[in-house]
Amino acid sequence: MTDIENMTDAKAAARLKWLAMEIALHDAAYHGDDAPTISDAEYDELRHENLALEEAFPHLIQPNSPSMRVGAGVSDAFAKVAHRLPMLSLGNAFDAEDVTEFDERVRRFLSLSADDPLAYTAEPKIDGLALALRYEGGKLVEAATRGDGRTGENVTTNARTIADIPETLSGDVPEVFEVRGEVYMSHADFAALNARAEAEGGKVFANPRNAAAGSLRQLDSKITASRPLRFFAYGWGDVSALPGETQEAVLKTIGGWGLTVNPAMTLCEGPEALVAYHAGIEAQRATLGYDIDGVVYKVDRLDYQGRLGTVSRAPRWAIAHKFPAEVATTVLDDIEIQVGRTGSLTPVAKLRPATVGGVVVSNATLHNEDYIAGIGGDGQPIRDGVDLRVGDTVQVRRAGDVIPQVIAVDLSMRPENAEQFVFPDTCPQCHSAAERVEGEARRRCVGGMICPAQAVEALRHWVSRDAADIEGLGIKQVEAFWQDGWVREVAHIYTLEANHGEALRTREGWGEKSAANLFAAIEERRILSFARFLYGLGIRHVGRTTAAMLGRAYGDWASFEAAMTAVAGGDEGARETLLGIDGVGGVLVDTLASVFGEATTLDRLARLREHVTVEDAEAVAEGGVFSGKTVVFTGTLERTSRAEAKAKAESLGAKVAGSVSAKTDYVVAGTAAGSKLKKAETLGVTILSEDDWMKMASEG
């Protein structure tokens, strides 16, 4: 902080002006865009400095000073709600001394001596966003965000989708009761949401608070409903009556009406007990399961609260005791690329070890290549346009047990020879191409089963129903065998009995019988159709239909593999032939070329083919009844599986579609066929029973 005592008026005025502007900018970034650009601790420091300066130079306080506002702007996208009572903010305490001073201030104001009893409630300060819920006659009628403290946004429809917010309160509820509290997202839900967003190439949130704010402030409440938001009630606003005389009593009553009050709320006497509570919660911080940034103390007696009243933007009867800033400055030593089970490439910052909030951090997520390039977009804390380079001095933040993040770069410290980071376009594990699909932020390795990073996933895929379909070999067994080094690649499944037969029979959870069953199931799958074999390899873009189609085009595995190796080697003719197949596009060709261009792939394939025989694919029948026709299967087929029927239809030259349209030639209706059958009838499409289909299919 600046040296206030030695400041001239002119300097103080200039600094206040700068602070007003800076704080307004951060308010807008935080509340308007749900994308803060600095940490909470840094923001608090700015506000702190502003207050200290105004205390020293009261004649310089401007009407637009941050101390006169609560923060935030209100987006035009939502209807505005005028708060009947302002939604206040809280003053901050940073250490035990600040807490003692708070207690002394309160006592002085109330003319209480140091020995007079004075209780406080203490509870975690949730790092989410404030929400006011207005209940009339016990029914939820309005939900509003804090906004600027006086006017918030009407988010009623969205709030109704939150499980913790009851539509109706149960019990003896006053006619009007406005509950106030915090909307937040748990660590687990946040991680799952981001994982889903990443897999789908969507927006990744920087932290649970941004995710909660972004989810609540959705124009489409269906999106809010799909986001797992939660709510803790911590207070109230406009009420027609209060069901108690203390903070604790009222909150407990609110809890009895069906809302959730933080179970960690405790009554404390005296500043020592408050500080001990703070230490206790800080110790539990990583295991609470949601982000908190401190604890809040409130004078328990409501008559005292009334007498204490508010000053500028915060009540005199409450204070937030913050945790020390969880931000550290360190050096980015390297950027490592990790490959996930599904082949997605994630850049990880290798940091010079630094202590962040009491934990030594040496790794931090960098999300994806755009994040490194400084074009992170919404919700990303790095400022637009600043890329990250190895050697950079960076700021690292850790929020709860959320993975640490690199949030800022100090450009003034950048070494002269620091080079722009080039994101790899091949997989660091198996050297297959790592491709970026348009609209997705992540690159993915196309290697499938040849990629060691994807090995367990590859094994799981191989044994799955539409691939080798090995009974008794599921994800649990595959993972266990992988752990023990028994099965590290698909070929090892077929040598399991020879190499580990004895060990399996005596393994925990296994016996003579179960081991024998498994070996028999594996034996049964030593001969596979072309389509199952190729699909089983788990190559990206090669689904069941594509695998079957390639089989029909090349006939046998040896020809197919020779052709793919030729394509990989740059043989133009082979490439043209492949591209000429109906349904084959450039992306598929490039993927196959990259996979079959790797010597390790070919080696693994050779090892696998020592144990598995690939049947020749059925050639497509031409001129039959189904040739060139579009067929839709609906309802339950009794004599065959849907997958087998589909494969059969395709081998007869038909295209199998999922929905009925005017272009459909045949609908095969099994039992309990529903809307598709109706539609076919309406459109006059030929309808076949399962028996008709079996008969016609067997005749070709």
Ligand code: IVH
């Ligand atoms: S009491 C008049 N209790 O912190 C007192 N606030 O910095 C109003 N917050 O706007 C707040 N957890 O959004 C209170 N247990 C808690 C809280 C809490 C989180 C938020 C709240 C408020 C902000 C103030």
